[in-house]
Amino acid sequence: MNINDFTINSQADLIEAIGTFGFLPFFENSIEGFSIEEHIAPACWYHGDGMWEAWEWKGPVIRETGCAYGKFFDKKACYISPEWYPDFANFRRDGYDFDARWDDGLAPAKDKRLYDLIEAHEPILSKELKQRGNYRKGGVTGFDTVINRLQAQGYVLISDFVYLQDRHGKPYGWGVAEYATPERFMGSRFTEAVYRRAPEESYRRVLTHFKTLFPDTDEKTLMKFLK
16 A cells, blocks of 8 residues: 555555554645545545545544544644554653643643543543533633643543434434543553653654655655644
8 A cells, every 4th residue: 555546445445544654644734645535535525415434434443443543733633553653642742641741830730630531531522521621601711722732742532433322322413522541542552652762762763654655745844744
């Protein structure tokens, strides 16, 4: 499978692509050709009729592969394979676990509050998380900003998408995001690897991987994407 020449026709194709490339954003971004949107068969993309196969695959893909999913790059969703996510989290965390970041005064109180809520109840649906944290009109503000920042820093990910059910037990609507820490979701596969290298070494390793995937893309473009 070549990153410049592949087509996603099925959930199995998507799983293969994530395993092959390690990183796969959902939507178009600053790196040309680096997204599901640009490589998916038109029949599997959104057509405005409520059927969107690529969207429906998210939960099953996460469950089958154990990959990380979240808004990791420029507030846009991306899959990262279990093999590559520890290095991503390591350089984004700059080697800090969340408690150490907080103790050193590097995390805002709003981040600490939401992180603690997730850690205490994980895995937790976004709906319940907002209720527990009083994230509503007239209540605590900034939920989207904080949850996006925690994902981008490698402290939180989306561990599944769950469909709500009506009184007859039938699922309805879009899947609701379920949040967890990577420590809980990936377990020892993550905890034994995340701080194995220095943060800069993890960054250089990921950058080298991207340069291999995109040999014709300017290094500054890749570095800006990974920042």
